Amino acid sequence: MAMNANEKLTALAVMQDAPVIPVIVLDEVAQAVPLARALVEGGIRMLEVTLRTPAALACIEAIARHVPEAVAGAGTVRSQADAQAAQRAGARFAVSPGYTPAVGRACRELGLPLLPGVATGSEIMLAQEDGHTDLKFFPALQAGGAAMLKAWSGPFGDVRFCPTGGVTAANARELLALPNVVCVGGSWLTPADAVRQGDWARITQLAREAAALR
Numbered sequence: 001m002a003m004n005a006n007e008k009l010t011a012l013a014v015m016q017d018a019p020v021i022p023v024i025v026l027d028e029v030a031q032a033v034p035l036a037r038a039l040v041e042g043g044i045r046m047l048e049v050t051l052r053t054p055a056a057l058a059c060i061e062a063i064a065r066h067v068p069e070a071v072a073g074a075g076t077v078r079s080q081a082d083a084q085a086a087q088r089a090g091a092r093f094a095v096s097p098g099y100t101p102a103v104g105r106a107c108r109e110l111g112l113p114l115l116p117g118v119a120t121g122s123e124i125m126l127a128q129e130d131g132h133t134d135l136k137f138f139p140a141l142q143a144g145g146a147a148m149l150k151a152w153s154g155p156f157g158d159v160r161f162c163p164t165g166g167v168t169a170a171n172a173r174e175l176l177a178l179p180n181v182v183c184v185g186g187s188w189l190t191p192a193d194a195v196r197q198g199d200w201a202r203i204t205q206l207a208r209e210a211a212a213l214r
Ligand SMILES: O=C(O)C(=O)C[C@H](O)[C@H](O)COP(=O)(O)O
Pocket: 023, 050, 052, 075, 076, 077, 095, 096, 097, 117, 138, 164, 165, 166, 167, 185, 186, 187, 188
């Protein structure tokens, strides 16, 4: 299903599209398009390409241009400059590993939906003060996992989460069953060796299994 380019995307819509947002690390531009196609083929189209590698922006650009069925977003957005560069490359949403009002403001000014990363109550409150109620819990497993999400559901009952960090095919279901979890994020759909070897069939299979998690 192609996404209408004029449709206003929100962080919640990014989270609701599939049970898993793949966290993607790419070293070579040539990997971007076949990888995105493999994920789309498996039923996953919201793609978080982390700005951790020199090739990341070019990868986002390639996906945005050549894989219209996918929605390329930028991960590891840590500054206003990151947000601007991501949007210039064609990113339709941004994901950050933490939250600062400066990153929030930058994304608002750009009209770029942001999924802000939080790991504490104070960070949730900071993000909420700026209007964010759909948040990434990072690093989820390391910072308390399902028990933490259950504890947050009391005081932060109006917040929805995408736990990311340490999530795997084995523990995703438990997280997805929580009422305040909309989706999870993780790198397990795109194993480094499969990407390196161009084993796109394996990635499609992992995506298919992830898409069926809920
Ligand atoms: O780069 C970012 O912006 C991040 O937030 C980090 C990623 O979300 C985690 O690296 C996912 O980690 P794993 O699924 O545990 O491999």
